[in-house]
Amino acid sequence: xNRIDFIKKALATTGAVSINALSTKPEAxxxxxxxxxxxxxxxxxxxTTMNTVLHKAATRGHANHGWLDTNHTFSFAHYYDPTRTHFxxxxxxxxxxxxxxxxxxxxxxxxxxIISIPLLGDLEHKDSMGNAAVIQQNDVxxxxxxxxxxHSEYNKNKDSKVNFLQxxxxxxxxxxxxxxxxxxxxxxxxxxxxxxxxxxxxxDDGVWINQDAWFHLGNLxxxxxxxxxxxxxxxxxxxxxxxGDVTIxxxxxxxRDGVGIWNTERISIHANxxxxxxxxxxxxx
Amino acid sequence: xxxxxxxxRHPQILETVVRLINSQPDMKAIGALSDDEAKKVFGExxxxxxxxxGGVEEKSEAGLKVFFEKINPRIKIIKxxxxxxxxxxxxxxxxxxxxxx
Numbered sequence: 001x002n003r004i005d006f007i008k009k010a011l012a013t014t015g016a017v018s019i020n021a022l023s024t025k026p027e028a029x030x031x032x033x034x035x036x037x038x039x040x041x042x043x044x045x046x047x048t049t050m051n052t053v054l055h056k057a058a059t060r061g062h063a064n065h066g067w068l069d070t071n072h073t074f075s076f077a078h079y080y081d082p083t084r085t086h087f088x089x090x091x092x093x094x095x096x097x098x099x100x101x102x103x104x105x106x107x108x109x110x111x112x113x114i115i116s117i118p119l120l121g122d123l124e125h126k127d128s129m130g131n132a133a134v135i136q137q138n139d140v141x142x143x144x145x146x147x148x149x150x151h152s153e154y155n156k157n158k159d160s161k162v163n164f165l166q167x168x169x170x171x172x173x174x175x176x177x178x179x180x181x182x183x184x185x186x187x188x189x190x191x192x193x194x195x196x197x198x199x200x201x202x203x204d205d206g207v208w209i210n211q212d213a214w215f216h217l218g219n220l221x222x223x224x225x226x227x228x229x230x231x232x233x234x235x236x237x238x239x240x241x242x243x244g245d246v247t248i249x250x251x252x253x254x255x256r257d258g259v260g261i262w263n264t265e266r267i268s269i270h271a272n273x274x275x276x277x278x279x280x281x282x283x284x285x
Numbered sequence: 286x287x288x289x290x291x292x293x294r295h296p297q298i299l300e301t302v303v304r305l306i307n308s309q310p311d312m313k314a315i316g317a318l319s320d321d322e323a324k325k326v327f328g329e330x331x332x333x334x335x336x337x338x339g340g341v342e343e344k345s346e347a348g349l350k351v352f353f354e355k356i357n358p359r360i361k362i363i364k365x366x367x368x369x370x371x372x373x374x375x376x377x378x379x380x381x382x383x384x385x386x
Contacts, residue, residue, distance in 0.1 A: 077371040080378055092372070108298040110339025110367035148295035148339040148367060168372075175340060 051263050052249065053087070057256035060095070067102035071095040073240070073258050087238045087260040088284035089211055092168035095256060097161050098123075103154030109145035113169040113209050115198060116141040116153070117217075117278070119242065121162030127151035131180045139184050140197045140215075142207040146176040165240075169282060172200075172211045181207045187219065194218045194228060194279065214281040220246070220271035228279055229266045236262030236284045244275025287333045287381055289314045291365070292323045292349065294340025298367050302338065305373055312377070320345050324352055332357075334380055336365040 061072035061079025072079045073093035074086055085091075091112070103124070116123065122136045127143065128150040135141045143151065155162040183206065189195050198215035199206040206215065214231045230237055238260040239246075241253045247270040251259055261267055262284050269277070289306055291314050293299040299316045306314035315330070317323035327335075335353055337346055353360050363380045366372050 075375045077374070080375055082379065085375070085379065094371075108295075108301050108367040110293070110295065110298060111364070112366045145339070145367060148293070148298045150297070168366075175342065 051261070052251065053260040054251060055084070055258040055260075057254065057258075060256070067099045069097040071256070086170075087282065088236050088262070089170045089213065089282045090167070090238055090280055091170055092166065093238075093240065093258065093280075094166040095163070096166055097163050098155045100155055100160055101158040104152060106150050106152045108148060108150050109143075110148040111171055111174050112145045113171050113211055113213075114143045114145060115165075115167040115169070115207075115209070115215070117165040117167070117197075119163045119165065121160055121164075122156035123162050123164055124154045124156040125151060127180060129178055129180055133182060135182055138187055139182055140207055141182040142180070142198065142209060144171065144176055144179045144210050146171075146174075146178040146210075149178040165242075165278070167215075167280070169209065169211050169213055169280075176210055183207050185217070190217050190219050192219075192221055192224050192226075194226065212283050216279045216281075218269075218275075218277045218279070220244070220269070220275045220277065222271055222273050225268070225270045227266050227268055228281075230264065231281050232283070234283055234285060235281050236260055237267060238280045238282065239267070239269075240278045240280070242276035242278055244277075245272040246270065246275045246277055247272060287312045287377075288331060289334045289336060289377070290323065290327060290330075290332045291316045291336045291338065292318075292320075292341055293338035293365075294318060295338075298339060302336070302365060302367070302373065306377070309374070320349055323349060327353055327356060332360065334377065335360060335362045336377075337362065338365045339367055 055073055063070050063078065074084050074091060075081050076092055076094060116135060117140055118136050122134050124134050125141065126132045134156050185195060185197060194216040196205040196214060196216050198209050198213060200209055200212050202208045212232050238258060239248050240258045241255055243255055246253050248259055249261060249267050253259060289312060291299060291302050296318060299318060303314045303316040306312050315326055317326055350362055353362060361380045363376055365376060
């Protein structure tokens, strides 16, 4: 018995593969999708099933400039990965550690919603609209760059690092008048709860954003389980694990991992340890 | 060398973006504050990319696109976000190296 006949016989008895698959002339078959993740993490046009994209912490772009140690979930500055340029309208998620007294000098932005969430230390902000403020843990700051602004961000303290998340979301409406806002949130209001910190409604909880986006923070105790319902049809949610171990829709995640999920109405969240999470609910198109 | 035309209504931001691009050895930028200025420069020189930035109204943007594509149907035109700390060169790289459909 030659090799082909041997394999045909072996497979025929298992029923695992059609014998035709071993024919020297391939049988024409419709192409099967090899993945459900669309280009740039956007849903494929005819895809109605749930999709996810996983970004483990160690796969993020990393740059150490001495005074700035930063991790980029999406392409930013000299980190460029064409498969990781955004998640829907979420364009930037940077995890920045800035040395004492150092920071980002005055630089311009336009048409971008910029959210800063300090995790440790004090961050000093000044901008061309005349705003000067220090934000710290439990504060959330937002700036709509609109037609254009300049701003600077420095570590207020000389002797300790500041760690903050810098998040950029594409605006819903371009060329609006630049604006700035910040709110201090009570940490006790997010223990085993999802605390809304960003919203598109001026009368709702959280800082206002010029986009159909909602952000929530949660401090979860071990074994706490909850669900999050996506706020708007066509939105997806990007979950970023600030600390701890969490399972989201059966995907185990650890500190600084991120997962994006779309084409679903809700996600399940289970804390495998004490954990802090950030959920960013953003339009996918 | 990649030649880039930058259009924006905010003089300081336009100046910063042009300066940032010109700091790259393989890129050369020219800035234009008005549509007329942009059209004039585009007619006189060959560009690989046009960046349209803050303050340019949607009507202007649409008109400029039509004008540029009439002269050069393969011109790549993208929005920029002020050049602040990181996105500018990502957007340029993506636009220049992506194939225009």
